[in-house]
Amino acid sequence: MLRFPTCFPSFRVVGEKQLPQEIIFLAWSPKRDLIALANTTGEVLLHRLASFHRVWSFPPNESTGKEVTCLAWRPDGKRLTV
Numbered sequence: 001m002l003r004f005p006t007c008f009p010s011f012r013v014v015g016e017k018q019l020p021q022e023i024i025f026l027a028w029s030p031k032r033d034l035i036a037l038a039n040t041t042g043e044v045l046l047h048r049l050a051s052f053h054r055v056w057s058f059p060p061n062e063s064t065g066k067e068v069t070c071l072a073w074r075p076d077g078k079r080l081t082v
Contacts (some may be wrong), residue, residue, distance in 0.1 A: 017052055025068060031077030042066030044082050058082070 021039035028035050033049040042060030047053060060066045072081045 015052075025071045027071040027073055027080070029073050029077040029080075030075060034077075036071050036073070036080050038068035038071055038082070042068055044068060044071070046080070 019037075019039070021041055021043070023037050023039055025038040026035060028049070034055065035047050035049050037045045037047065039045070044058040046055040046057070048055060068082055070082070073079070074081070
């Protein structure tokens with residue numbers, strides 16, 4: 001059995017979501033209820049955290065390629081860097 005030190009907050013699972021592609025990167029917005037996901041096909045998705053409603057998606061294309069290597073939010077949460 002895995003035991004964590006008491007300094008870690010305890011979380012409970014409130015839901016589960018199956019996605020068609022494996023997620024390789026994710027980043028939570030520091031200021032908004034948004035989560036950015038990158039999958040193995042190179043697609044970048046932006047979802048609302050609570051409802052998992054898709055806000056937008058950015059498919060890979062010839063100029064960007066299919067390999068996402070990093071996702072990062074600007075500290076104010078207004079921009080996402082891929």
